[in-house]
Structure formats: structure tokens, C-alpha cells
Amino acid sequence: DGDGCPDDVSVLRDSDGDGLSDYIDSCPLTQETYNRYMDSDGCPDDVTSPTSEFSFPDTDNDNIEDRWDSCTAEPENFNNYLDWDGCPDIIPMDHTPVGDTDYDGILDDVDMCPDRRENFNRFEDADGCPDRLDLPFVGDQDNDGIPDNLDLCVYMREIYNMFEDADGCPDMLPQEDSISDVDGDGLIDSIDLCPSQPESKNNYLDGDGCPDTIDSSYDTDSDGIIDMHDSCPNKAETYNRYQDSDGCPDRVDTYREPFLFPDTDKDRIEDRWDSCINEAENYNGYLDWDGCPDEEGTTTGQLLDSDYDGIYDAMDKCPNSAERYNDYLDADGCPDLPPLSGPVMDTDGDGILDTADECPDAPETYNRYMDLDGCPDWFADFKSIADSDSDGIIDILDLCPTQSETFNGIQDLDGCPDDYPTFSDNDSDGIANIHDSCPHIPETYNRYQDEDGCPDTIQYTAASFVFPDLDRDGIDDRWDSCPAEPENFNGYLDWDGCADTPAAGSTSPTIVDTDGDGYPDLVDMCPLNPENWNKFNDTDGCPDTAPEQARFVHDADLDGIIDNADQCPNISENYNGVEDDDGCPE
Numbered sequence: 001d002g003d004g005c006p007d008d009v010s011v012l013r014d015s016d017g018d019g020l021s022d023y024i025d026s027c028p029l030t031q032e033t034y035n036r037y038m039d040s041d042g043c044p045d046d047v048t049s050p051t052s053e054f055s056f057p058d059t060d061n062d063n064i065e066d067r068w069d070s071c072t073a074e075p076e077n078f079n080n081y082l083d084w085d086g087c088p089d090i091i092p093m094d095h096t097p098v099g100d101t102d103y104d105g106i107l108d109d110v111d112m113c114p115d116r117r118e119n120f121n122r123f124e125d126a127d128g129c130p131d132r133l134d135l136p137f138v139g140d141q142d143n144d145g146i147p148d149n150l151d152l153c154v155y156m157r158e159i160y161n162m163f164e165d166a167d168g169c170p171d172m173l174p175q176e177d178s179i180s181d182v183d184g185d186g187l188i189d190s191i192d193l194c195p196s197q198p199e200s201k202n203n204y205l206d207g208d209g210c211p212d213t214i215d216s217s218y219d220t221d222s223d224g225i226i227d228m229h230d231s232c233p234n235k236a237e238t239y240n241r242y243q244d245s246d247g248c249p250d251r252v253d254t255y256r257e258p259f260l261f262p263d264t265d266k267d268r269i270e271d272r273w274d275s276c277i278n279e280a281e282n283y284n285g286y287l288d289w290d291g292c293p294d295e296e297g298t299t300t301g302q303l304l305d306s307d308y309d310g311i312y313d314a315m316d317k318c319p320n321s322a323e324r325y326n327d328y329l330d331a332d333g334c335p336d337l338p339p340l341s342g343p344v345m346d347t348d349g350d351g352i353l354d355t356a357d358e359c360p361d362a363p364e365t366y367n368r369y370m371d372l373d374g375c376p377d378w379f380a381d382f383k384s385i386a387d388s389d390s391d392g393i394i395d396i397l398d399l400c401p402t403q404s405e406t407f408n409g410i411q412d413l414d415g416c417p418d419d420y421p422t423f424s425d426n427d428s429d430g431i432a433n434i435h436d437s438c439p440h441i442p443e444t445y446n447r448y449q450d451e452d453g454c455p456d457t458i459q460y461t462a463a464s465f466v467f468p469d470l471d472r473d474g475i476d477d478r479w480d481s482c483p484a485e486p487e488n489f490n491g492y493l494d495w496d497g498c499a500d501t502p503a504a505g506s507t508s509p510t511i512v513d514t515d516g517d518g519y520p521d522l523v524d525m526c527p528l529n530p531e532n533w534n535k536f537n538d539t540d541g542c543p544d545t546a547p548e549q550a551r552f553v554h555d556a557d558l559d560g561i562i563d564n565a566d567q568c569p570n571i572s573e574n575y576n577g578v579e580d581d582d583g584c585p586e
Contacts, residue, residue, distance in 0.1 A: 014149060018042060021149070034123060037067070062086060070112060082109060100351075104128060117335075143306055144168060163190055185209060223247060242272070267291060309333060350374060361501075365516065391415060399532060429453060448478075451537070473497060478539060483523055517541055526575055542575055559583060 018031040025042030056065035062075035069086030077088040111128030151168030185198035192209030223236035230247030261270040267280035274291030282293040309322035316333030324335035350363035357374030391404040398415030429442035436453030467476035473486035480497030517530035524541030559572035566583030574585035
């Protein structure tokens with residue numbers, strides 16, 4: 001209903017959802033069992049029934065039916081290696097460990113197609129082969145990614161232009177003025193998040209259609225480049241595709257004498273504006289400004305890309321197989337694998353082959369940070385990771401990752417937009433006056449009595465207090481990432497207290513850190529819940545709530561659960577994984 005045509009969907013309906021349309025399904029209300037026996041009739045055939053009169057052939061008499069036998073004319077030799085495939089296999093020299101050549105998650109010794117990835121379409125997904133069912137009347141005739149039974153235009157490809165993209169039709173309104181753009185910012189209302197307010201073209205979220213502004217404290221000249229990266233923080237950038245990232249108002253004509261913009265294809269359109277720098281514009285009155293040899297009625301955005309890998313079929317050597325972007329022949333459009341010499345190895349079993357693994361003996365910690373280098377990276381290394389609100393405090397340390405910190409001297413390191421009166425924390429050490437034993441002198445955060453608000457000097461108390469050093473490596477346990485393993489002092493990460501191996505990329509891989517907060521489970525009081533780094537009990541590994549974080553909400557026992565929701569308002573919750581939200585110590 002919507003294409004204006006009197007449709008007959010009787011041949012496309014699939015009541016039992018088995019992939020066979022009711023038009024050809026002998027059992028339209030009962031799903032087909034795909035067991036390689038009459039799989040096209042649509043009925044759930046049971047060939048294992050004692051009453052079944054059918055027996056599957058076994059040509060080579062190796063007791064493996066031909067329907068499962070990969071070598072129907074050669075009997076299986078049963079040597080405990082791939083005995084299920086029906087072929088007389090020879091155990092390879094590099095049988096252990098087993099690789100996964102096509103990276104489909106099915107090891108080569110059980111993969112019937114080790115060089116071709118399984119396509120996981122719920123049909124023989126365990127054999128490792130890219131199986132495809134040729135089902136009449138059910139498919140995708142126009143290859144637009146929308147199944148024919150849902151496609152209103154079965155033989156015409158969808159144009160993905162954010163306008164009725166799910167109907168399968170190449171929706172294009174004949175008159176441009178019929179596309180509504182109320183605010184006149186060049187973005188039609190169907191994709192404009194602010195259809196009644198024009199976009200402010202400042203190189204900051206220019207595609208959302210909203211008049212965005214950047215905090216002046218970060219971007220003085222409001223040119224979309226924050227001051228810390230702006231070479232001219234008081235002068236706005238002129239966006240003319242010439243040094244647009246330096247933040248300075250460059251004038252191209254000033255540099256015209258010493259500098260000429262290149263024009264590779266000599267079509268008089270500079271490469272900076274040319275969408276096809278190696279193909280000259282044909283100037284036929286149609287899209288003559290884009291630098292491409294266009295044919296009227298066809299744009300570069302509509303070139304066929306059958307495998308959706310971003311490489312058009314005309315330039316794609318494998319137009320039906322998507323490119324595998326692995327830094328090896330990525331421009332040919334084929335899912336290439338780099339050549340390997342010798343057996344395929346993955347010593348640490350992290351799924352990254354030793355040939356591409358920077359730490360082949362230490363498994364990768366998959367934490368969305370450098371997950372392809374094969375090294376066990378720790379967030380506690382304070383490496384560059386996500387900062388959603390762009391306040392300079394990375395999300396793993398930010399208590400309000402989607403709200404920018406207001407840098408007003410009040411808890412400026414928690415990442416939250418605080419608006420406390422300045423008198424609540426006179427010394428701006430993050431501890432409110434009511435809890436601060438030294439409200440006019442800031443706390444020195446040295447992991448020694450950091451909760452009292454006083455600038456403790458350890459040497460004054462050295463006679464009465466000595467920090468423990470469990471492994472006796474000369475590094476106090478409060479600073480030691482591996483308190484039970486002594487530092488090996490080999491010139492590599494000698495400050496972390498762990499027995500590191502050079503080029504391992506991080507600390508000892510044998511140390512388990514389940515919650516990924518940088519504290520090994522051995523010393524983490526909450527190994528399943530990450531520390532929230534708010535300068536309050538940051539060394540225990542638990543997501544503690546600092547007293548001041550109550551935000552004027554009463555919490556008598558300071559366990560992070562307000563009294564109204566706390567069943568034990570005067571006794572702190574012990575956070576042991578058992579009913580941690582009731583406020584009582586189980």
C-alpha cells in the first residue's frame with residue numbers, strides 16, 4: 001500500500017517462515033526441516049523414523065551418507081582427524097595449534113571451507129561454508145538488501161537517500177521544490193533534526209541541521225576549532241579547503257603566486273574541489289562542477305556496488321565479495337589475506353595471528369582500545385580513549401560522561417557540571433567543608449589519609465607508619481600494580497611494580513583484571529565492579545560514592561544510597577555482589 005499498484009502477494013507470503021513461499025510450499029503452516037532430504041517441498045521430513053522407507057546412498061561405503069560426505073567416491077580413513085567429512089585425510093605437521101584461515105570463528109580442522117567464510121544464514125552454519133539457498137520467489141531480485149517479500153519494487157533498486165528507504169523503491173520526487181526545507185539550510189526536513197532552525201555552518205555537527213554553538217571557553221573565535229588546537233584562537237578560520245585545520249583565516253589569493261592548487265586530470269577543476277581527480281569532467285551541462293565525466297540521469301552516488309564494500313563494481317575485481325580491510329590489497333575489492341609463511345600460529349589464543357600480533361605471548365584485552373594490536377592494554381595506563389562530552393576528562397574517569405565539567409574550582413576532576421556555592425569547599429580539594437578536617441588547606445592526594453582533607457606529609461609520620469611492600473621490590477603496595485610479584489627492573493615499566501617483558505605493550509599478562517579498572521583481581525576488593533575514580537577510596541577497586549557526591553541528598557552512612565532508598569540508613573552497604581542496592585551489609 002503506497003506504490004499505487006494492485007499487488008498480488010499470494011506468491012510471496014511465507015506463513016511458516018521457512019524461506020519457501022506458500023505458493024510452492026506443500027506444508028505452508030509447518031516449517032521445512034533442512035536435512036538434505038526433499039528440502040524444497042516445505043515439509044518437516046523425518047528420515048530417522050523407523051517407518052521411513054528411504055535410505056540415503058553411501059557410494060564409497062564408508063558409513064557416511066553421501067549427503068554429508070565431502071568425498072563420495074573416496075572412503076574416510078578414520079585416523080581421528082576430520083573423520084566426519086568422509087575424506088581420507090592426512091594429519092598435517094602443523095595440526096597443533098589449529099588456525100582459522102578465513103576468520104569465520106570455525107577452526108580449520110572442522111571447517112569444510114577453510115578458505116571461505118561462513119555467511120551464518122541459519123542454514124548449515126556449522127560447516128564453515130558460505131551456503132546459499134536458491135529459493136524460488138523468495139530472494140532479492142534487485143540486490144538492494146531488501147527481501148522481495150518486503151520490497152514494493154522487486155526489480156528496481158532502493159536509493160538510500162533517507163527518504164522511505166525501507167520500501168525498496170528508488171524514491172525520487174520529480175520536482176525538487178516538492179522536497180520541504182522549511183529553514184532553507186540545504187537539508188531537507190526529513191533528515192533535518194531542527195527543520196525550523198537553519199544550520200550554522202561552523203564545521204561542528206554541520207550535518208544535523210541545527211544551529212550549533214561551541215562553548216566560548218573552548219573556542220574563543222567560534223570557528224569550530226578549539227583553542228588548544230587553534231593556531232589563531234582569536235581569529236576565525238575561513239573554510240576554503242586550504243589549511244582549514246589550522247584555525248587561521250587563510251586567503252588563497254595571497255598564496256596564489258608561490259602556490260598553485262594541483263589539477264591532476266587537467267579539467268580546470270582543482271583537485272581540492274574535484275570528486276574524480278583522475279578523470280576529466282566532460283562538461284555536458286550535467287553536474288559539470290563535480291569534476292567527473294557524468295551521464296545525465298546518473299550520479300556518482302548511484303554507481304553500482306553489489307557487495308557494498310565501498311568500491312564500485314567498475315573498479316572492483318571481486319564485485320560480489322566484499323573487501324576485507326586488513327591493510328593488504330585493500331583497493332582491489334577482494335577479501336584478500338596477507339601471505340603467510342610456515343604454519344598459522346596464535347600462541348596466546350586471542351584470535352590475532354602471531355604474524356600480526358605485537359604481543360604474541362600475551363592475549364589482547366578486548367576493551368575497545370587498540371583491540372587489533374594483540375596486546376593486553378589497560379585503561380589504567382591513561383591512554384587516549386573516548387571523551388563523549390569533550391571536557392578533557394576521559395569517559396572511564398568521568399562520572400558524568402555525557403555532561404561537560406564546569407571548571408569552577410569545585411570538583412573539577414569528576415567530570416560533572418557542578419554548581420555548588422564556592423563556600424562549600426573553600427580549599428577546592430574536592431572534599432566539602434562539612435567533611436574536611438582542614439577546610440582552608442587542600443588535601444595532598446598521596447594515597448595516605450586522602451579522605452580527611454588535610455595535606456598529609458608522609459615523612460612526618462614515617463616513624464609511626466610504614467607503607468607495606470608485600471613483594472619487597474622497593475615499591476610500596478599503594479603504588480604497586482602487582483603487589484604479589486616483584487618488579488624485575490629491566491628498564492621497561494620499572495615504575496609499575498610488575499615483572500614486565502619488553503615490547504609486551506602493558507604489564508604482566510598473567511594478572512587478571514576482570515572489571516578492567518586497572519586493579520588486578522588479587523588486590524581489587526570489587527573485582528567484578530570497576531573503580532569509578534572520584535578521589536574517594538580510589539585504591540580499593542570499588543565504585544565508591546564520595547560524600548560530596550550526594551548532591552545535597554541526605555545519606556547518613558555515606559554508602560552512596562540515599563536514606564529514602566536505604567533499608568539500613570546508618571550502616572554502610574558492603575558491595576559484595578549480593579543485594580548491593582538495599583543499603584545493608586550482607
